[in-house]
Amino acid sequence: MTVRRVVPNVRSEAVRESRDFYGLLGFEEVMNHGWIMTLASPSAPAAQISFMAADRTAPVTPDLSVEVDDVDAAYAVMRDGGAEIVFPPRDEEWGVRRFFVRDPGGRVVNVLGHR
Template identity: 35%
Template sequence: MKFWTGVITEKVQESKDFYVRLFGCEVLYEGEGGWFVLLRLGGGELAFMRPGLASQAEIFRRPFAGQGMWVAVEADDVDREYARLQALGAEIAVALRDEPWGDRHFVVVDPNGIGVDVVQHGHPGAA
């Protein structure tokens, strides 16, 4: 088994562009007409699907409301990723910081309002 996540949104294309441009995600599948896209980064997969599709069960028709979710991207060098994303013009929602448990991270927000936590676990300078 493996675990992956899907987000129901009107912003399928914007989401694809965001994750491909900022993180270099690979497009595994894109539905004709842009109704669905499946992305991969490392071993993780993230999908975006347009809401209200008659072909989908009712539970898969309602769009994400834009709150209460985040995704994490693990980085080998979070400082380098911070500089790279700033150079690409990404809007930084939480500036680069160290946490007491040893993580160093920052957050950008995707087109759906989902926080993308770019994190380096237990970085060398951690207390």
């Protein structure tokens, strides 16, 4: 299993204002599903930050996202390691497979891969 990127997920009701603010630092909108928006640096596309008020299809809003090359392998490692699975693996309509796991500090991690 390989980690491809890590993206902080910021809970915010001010998504549009956040886009404008971080745009001043050079970030550009690369994804917007209406309930989650991701900004990235054009010169370093893996440098990203997402904003959302709440996750539309899950029971909790994740604190960060970790993209991996094999979601099912990551799930097996976490489950077998005794980690708390907050949201089981699921294929989402926007083209990702994901699950949520709680880290030792209580943060919810969205582990995902693009299909």
